[in-house]
Amino acid sequence: MSLQQDTRKEPSFYEVKKHKGIFAWLLSTDHKRIGLMYLYLIMSFFVIGAVLGLLMKLELIAPNKTIMEAQTYNGFFTLHGIIMIFLIVIPGLPAVFGNFFLPILIGAKDVAFPRLNLLSWYIYVLGAIIAISSQFAGGGPPDTGWTFYAPYSFKTSTNMLPAVLGAFTLGFSSILTGLNFIVTIHRMRAPGMTWMKMPLFPWTLYGTAWIQLLATPVVGITLLMTVGERLFNIGFFDPALGGDPILYQHLFWIYSHPAVYIMILPAMGAISEILPTFSQKTIYGYKAIVISTIAIAFVGYFVWGHHMFTSGMSGIALYVFSILTFLVAIPSGVKIFNWISTIYKGSINLRTPFYWAISFIFVFMIGGLTGLVLGALATNVHVHDTHFVVAHFHYIVFGGVGFAFFAAIHYWFPKMYGRMYDETWANMGWLIFFIGFNTLYLPMFVLGMAGMPRRYFDYLPEFHGGNIISSLGAVVMIMGLIIIIFNLFRSAKIGPIANKDPWHGKTLEWTIDSPPSLENFEEDIEITEGPYEYE
């Protein structure tokens, strides 16, 4: 393995410091440093969120009270949801890998508005502090769940205000990141990189950025209205004053369903980068993936009602939302078809990112197909608000986004740190995590169909067996997670030096030094062919 340092002309971005000590990070407008700052925060929050999840699973290992009171459990699932959704999976891939790799993948030196980018990070930190502060003051931790459903969210005596305001602030950060990415993609692609020569990860970031921009304000205003309810007793969502709680659900899901696509689109993009590299084969149906990305982003706006099939809507509205939900599954299916066809007859290189990527397809398909069970009206009524739903969205949000996140971090790690991780440990971590994940969530489908409702700290004795398996799965999964994170952490410090292009990739990031220099590219580049020309 050739030592990267031998060939480099410019120092890596780690070595260029404009400010001293920690301020080299906190005041830097370099997209790579900002991406890493997001990574460290998101991983820290992820550990907290995962521990909360584990504690909930331990509570559910036996009926009746096991390790916590009912109210503590309510607080835990609320905080778990707020942390996982607003602090981790929504910013997730765009904030970390989007910031670090979007400019590199399109041949740019930075994003369009570097200072705005740093501001988004600070707003994210501010939002996180506000949201977490809800735990420590006022009437105790919020207990509404992350959806803040009216009218309970303004009737409960718990400390809702900071949680709602924190989510609002985080939305602001999300909007500014999306705005930045759209302008970057429009204005800063390298000469010769036409839209149809752009790699797929930037394409999915583009779709995501539009959703961030156009959907987030709706939840922003909804959360502000909830603040108004709590502070001034305005009555928008309070039936006693003439308001309508169902209206809250509509406004909330107009954002929060597209938010699922904010999460999953960049995950799909990362997978579309990884599979061609490890199959050494051109991606199958590049245009189909691009079109399906845009289609998901577009149709995803019009399916929010499927969260509310039992809330009270007209019959026609139910049918329309159900049909649209089935429609949005088509572009996702197109992508699966493309990925499988990409691997087919490729010269497959079985490395850690590839394991993560194919297991992504596996869990994403389970999540997607069970989504259709929920999108159909009759079955939805049967499993609504049961553990079936919990299992479904964990397969999508944790299985989809989480697996893609780990795939991406193992894929780009050598580029980000210039070092390679220990692959034996990484593969072992993946295997344990994969087994634990499925042991944790598969039984929940069965429990849900048998009628076990979500959001209770207790259950009937007949559900005991499934819950034991599920809780043991949680323990196994956390063990895998510890191995993965420890391995990455250790390898960033003392792993063997990686060369420029350890996976023989074709996209632009593999043509530059590892870690990249401050301006990414030392000379001007010109793009002449598509991103995945392996043949």
Next chain:
Amino acid sequence: MSQDAHTDEHRDDIGSRFGMWLFIFTELLLFAGLFITYSVFRYKNWQAFHLAAEELDVFIGALNTVILLISSATIAMSITALQQKRKILSLSLMGFTLLVGVIFLVNKYFEWSLKFEHGLYPGSETLVDLGKGEVLFFGLYFFMTGLHALHIIAGLVFIGIVFHRVFKDRITHDNFVHLENAGLYWHLVDVIWIFLFPLFYLIT
């Protein structure tokens, strides 16, 4: 090479304006949530909305509309003035915009205080006695005009910063995209009011 050098040497006026337009989209969608809420509640309580709207002072509302329209014109003129290198004229037009923006807020203050004196504010007993439609009307009235007033303040701050930068010659006749963006934002604030005014004051 220092980090600022590589951010400052890159200047993209079209990109900058594009970013501002995207931000304006988000602002419109922010208010869109409230417009939907308004239409839902108006549909359900049209009689109460009719009666409640008569409580509002059309004169002050119309005055504020005229004020904002004029200020939109003056901020647009200040851009043209700067392009023609007439810095003093540009600054005074911006100053005028700031002044009438403040007058708008003063009018709003008096209008709101009058409503408070009559007990027409969210949570008051007078309002609850009037009925649910009135509660919703005045809830929406205070929430939407309040949020709009916050945007007026944000716009004034934005123009104030630009004013300072023009004064210090950091925004000049060949580098005026920030002034343009401030103008765009001010027009947005104006346009939202153009919709708020008929919805609350004129449709009775």
